[in-house]
Amino acid sequence: VLTAIELLERLLGRYGPQGWWPAQSAFEVMVGAVLVQRTSWLNAARALERLDEAGLLHWEQIAACDPAILEGLIRPAGFFRTKARRLIGVADYVRGHGGTEAMSRLMTGELRRQLLGLFGVGAETADAILLYAFERPVFVDDAYARRLLGRLHGRKTHAHDVATFVRDLVDAGETRKLAELHALVVEHSKQHCRSSPACEQCVLRARCVYPATDTRPAPS
DNA sequence: CACCAGGGTGGTT
DNA sequence: AACCACCATGGT
Numbered sequence: 393v394l395t396a397i398e399l400l401e402r403l404l405g406r407y408g409p410q411g412w413w414p415a416q417s418a419f420e421v422m423v424g425a426v427l428v429q430r431t432s433w434l435n436a437a438r439a440l441e442r443l444d445e446a447g448l449l450h451w452e453q454i455a456a457c458d459p460a461i462l463e464g465l466i467r468p469a470g471f472f473r474t475k476a477r478r479l480i481g482v483a484d485y486v487r488g489h490g491g492t493e494a495m496s497r498l499m500t501g502e503l504r505r506q507l508l509g510l511f512g513v514g515a516e517t518a519d520a521i522l523l524y525a526f527e528r529p530v531f532v533d534d535a536y537a538r539r540l541l542g543r544l545h546g547r548k549t550h551a552h553d554v555a556t557f558v559r560d561l562v563d564a565g566e567t568r569k570l571a572e573l574h575a576l577v578v579e580h581s582k583q584h585c586r587s588s589p590a591c592e593q594c595v596l597r598a599r600c601v602y603p604a605t606d607t608r609p610a611p612s
Numbered sequence: 613c614a615c616c617a618g619g620g621t622g623g624t625t
Numbered sequence: 626a627a628c629c630a631c632c633a634t635g636g637t
Contacts, residue, residue: 412618424618425618426619428617428618428619429617429618429619429620430616430617430618430619430620430632430633431617431618431619431633431634431635432616432617432618432634432635432636433617433618434617434635434636435617435634435635435636436617436618438635467633467634468634468635469633469634469635470617470632470633470634470635471619471620471631471632471633471634472632472633472634473632473633474620474621474631474632474633475632475633478620511620511621512619512620512621513619513620514619514620514621515619515620516618516619516620517618517619517620520618532618534618534619535618535619536618574618575618578618582617582618587616
């Protein structure tokens with residue numbers, strides 16, 4: 393079957409570099425990672441912009457911010473009460489641990505453990521922060537990746553299967569490639585590998601077992 | 613109108 | 626361990 397590096401090359405050729413997270417600071421990436429949870433990036437970006445205008449894209453400001461003010465600013469990102477609490481918790485952690493500078497000195501495994509201890513930061517958000525904020529060689533295993541790999545391989549895919557798929561890139565410390573791969577997997581999953589798939593123009597069609605097992609009704 | 617978007621938590625079976 | 630309701634706005 394297809395290797396991770398082959399998948400990257402193929403998707404890169406079709407969609408080009410995605411340019412995710414060209415953020416100004418690691419903390420801004422952390423805020424974005426929370427704001428985008430179960431939300432379109434467009435709406436998360438609106439909330440980020442409002443925080444920036446209010447001068448709140450710093451941990452000292454958010455940690456000390458009145459929750460009601462924060463809620464109002466991030467409203468476009470949805471789940472605003474939940475996310476406001478989460479942002480304050482994240483900011484408070486960063487403030488109490490010497491800022492993102494000090495955090496960047498931790499080993500990846502230890503930093504991941506710390507992030508997972510924060511309320512509102514699960515495996516996916518932690519890995520997105522590790523990858524895009526702290527530039528660690530980690531692959532973000534989300535619903536898109538599992539669905540795409542599941543179809544490529546023709547079987548149900550779990551976290552272990554995804555880890556095996558990207559092991560070479562992770563072990564080689566290929567942060568840039570892992571970041572681009574994740575972004576491309578999301579884009580490809582939106583355009584073709586959707587819950588209701590559009591395989592006709594898919595660039596992976598020849599290397600995917602899904603069309604063979606596709607039981608959808610034939611187009612009229 | 614329904615459905616989805618770059619999830620996580622807490623509770624129930 | 627697998628499911629579930631909940632959180633909430635904006636686009637299609």
